[in-house]
Amino acid sequence: MATIVKQTGLAKFGGDNYTEWAKSMRAVMLEKELWEAVRDRPEDRPKTDDNEATKAEWAKKKNRAYAILHLSLDEAVLVLVDHCKTA
Numbered sequence: 001m002a003t004i005v006k007q008t009g010l011a012k013f014g015g016d017n018y019t020e021w022a023k024s025m026r027a028v029m030l031e032k033e034l035w036e037a038v039r040d041r042p043e044d045r046p047k048t049d050d051n052e053a054t055k056a057e058w059a060k061k062k063n064r065a066y067a068i069l070h071l072s073l074d075e076a077v078l079v080l081v082d083h084c085k086t087a
Helices: 004-008 018-031 035-039 052-071 075-081
Strands: none
Touching: 018 035, 018 052, 035 052
16 A cells, blocks of 8 residues: 555645645545545445444445555645544
């Protein structure tokens, strides 16, 4: 996962390239089928009566989305959002 930014050639978000970075991150999340986890709308989340496999898959998607976002931030920006624990 650490090579996602390197593999795609995407620039990390450093504070002055938000529009380009945001479009690129959305494209990556869509391609990896993680956009719903980033968007995190109630209708996208597993229901309380869903089986454990569905809930585990949702948690896995949330973690993957978080990791991709985390790895796409420049260190100067990362320290500002380090307290955030979800995508």
